[in-house]
Every structure is written in structure tokens, then in C-alpha cells.
Amino acid sequence: MAEETIFSKIIRREIPADILFQDELVTAFRDISAQAPTHILIIPNHLIPTANDIKASDEKALGRMMSVAAKLAQEEGIAEDGYRLIMNCNEHAGQEVFHIHMHLVGGHSLGPMLSKNR
Numbered sequence: 001m002a003e004e005t006i007f008s009k010i011i012r013r014e015i016p017a018d019i020l021f022q023d024e025l026v027t028a029f030r031d032i033s034a035q036a037p038t039h040i041l042i043i044p045n046h047l048i049p050t051a052n053d054i055k056a057s058d059e060k061a062l063g064r065m066m067s068v069a070a071k072l073a074q075e076e077g078i079a080e081d082g083y084r085l086i087m088n089c090n091e092h093a094g095q096e097v098f099h100i101h102m103h104l105v106g107g108h109s110l111g112p113m114l115s116k117n118r
């Protein structure tokens, strides 16, 4: 069984977070270390450690993550200029918290999608 992360505590409101949206499937809150003027994390309420662990039965929550991202982008006023949705998986992508999360980042021009430096 996968181990809970700090994100489960945020979902249960056991530790503080700037929660912007929560329903029966997903929770969205501001990233504690924002990398852009808008930096929000959108997560499923049930624990899925990495993108590799996604099952067909998770599709409803994953779809909700996408529609909540679009709604929050509108609310943040960044929808028209644009934004980026990112999900990191495992070591090569630098995943740090093993409860899948979609980063919604925007608020200024984000530059090329991937760093050219390796």
C-alpha cells in the first residue's frame, strides 16, 4: 500500500494550505514555493503516487483535475494569455511529492517548455 504524503493532510485540512477548490474528487491549493505569479497544485483526493500508477478507475478524478484547472485559470485571470499544466513523474522529471499533482503555472511568459541545458 502506498504511503501517504503531506498532500493527504492538506486534503483532510490537518495542516494549513491556501485551498482554492475542493469537491468529492479533487483539491486545489497554492504551491508553497511558487515558481510563477500563479502556481496552483491540483490533486486527486485519493492517493495515486505517480503517473505510472494511474488506472482506468482514476479517469473521473483526472478529468475533474483538468476541468478544475481550466476554471481556476479563468478565475486567476490567466486563461486568455495562457498557462502551463505540468505533471512530473519520478526521478527524471524531479517529482518530489509522491501523490500525483498537476501544476497550473502562469501569470507571465513561461519561456520554452523544456530547458535546453542538461
Ligand code: AMP
Pocket (backbone or CB within 6 Å): 006, 017, 029, 030, 031, 032, 033, 034, 041, 087, 088, 094, 095, 096, 097, 098
Ligand atoms: P513536484 O516536484 O512535481 O513533486 O512538485 C511538488 C510541489 O509541491 C513543489 O512545487 C512544492 O513547492 C509543493 N509543495 C510541497 N509541500 C507543499 C505544501 N505543504 N503546500 C503547498 N505546496 C507544497
